[in-house]
Amino acid sequence: MEKNIEISLLFDFYGQLLKEQQQQTVTLYYNDDLSLSEIADQLNITRQGVRDSIKRAENLLFSYEEKLGLMKRFQKTEMGLYKIESLAEELADGYDKNTVQQIIDTAKSLHE
Template sequence: MERIVEQNLLYDFYGELLTAHQKEIYGEHILNDMTATEIAAEFGITRQAVHDMIRRCDKILTDYEARLHLVAKFLTAKEKIKEIHTLSRRLLREDKEQMKEDIRQIESVCNQVLEDL
């Protein structure tokens, strides 16, 4: 998985577990794509302090994922739901009316779950 996507997912799942200061700095880096120099200027701290904070937050969030596996479970569930969705669309091509209605309902539920993820 691309590092930026991974950092965003980790922040989405575990960001609330960071301190307010960590969330501010890491959030600016991850969500707003600010550089260490820009963050340092905004918060009145050194670039090195920003780099250290980003590394520390990366480690904290990665450690949470290593213990809880919420991001991995989310990605697995999302892939399974996509697969169900694909199968249901394929079954819609069959001719049995009741099966079509049942599959339409399955597809609707899959769409709702995917939107919620």
Template sequence: MDELSKNEALGDLYAMYSALLTHGQQDYFEDYYYNDLSLGEIADNRHVSRQAVYDNLRRSAKSLEKYEDKLRLLASYSQLEEGISQALASLAAGDQETAKLQMEDLLQIIRGE
């Protein structure tokens, strides 16, 4: 996975699970990934070493990945989003029976069946 894809994936995980991180982890993450501050700039602003910033970001990323591994919210959301898109495409094509079946499948996913 290239760096851009990795950062995008982390951004998606952050959007889903940021509330589970500490406020400090959120601040570091947002400074680095959203405010485009360097490790050195964050370290200077927070009066810590660059290594401390790096370690914090690494731990935060691992936490986000661990949350997704256990909870699978992002994967479920993506699956539902894709299913809704397919059902809408079926409706747009005038295929109501297929759309109905796709909606029933989505309900089963939501219910965990």
């Protein structure tokens, strides 16, 4: 089972919607980097049970994002905020009307 950075990100967003055991297995596997066997020992379930729990959790996390798309929306906003910050840093070094307009346009494009 390949560890996937996207799962960690999705888990930060939607993890609270998972069942408690799924939250435990995903956290131990992705955040604490334990092996399936180590998790099995710790939670007193079979290695296959751990694998199934993580697999189901991953599928749920992907389905939440497919339905809601909130992580994608957040990431777009984050990018825009970094852009605004960097444009404003330029302005701190010297005034430029065009840069001000870019900040306005970026902020506008990000709110509804």
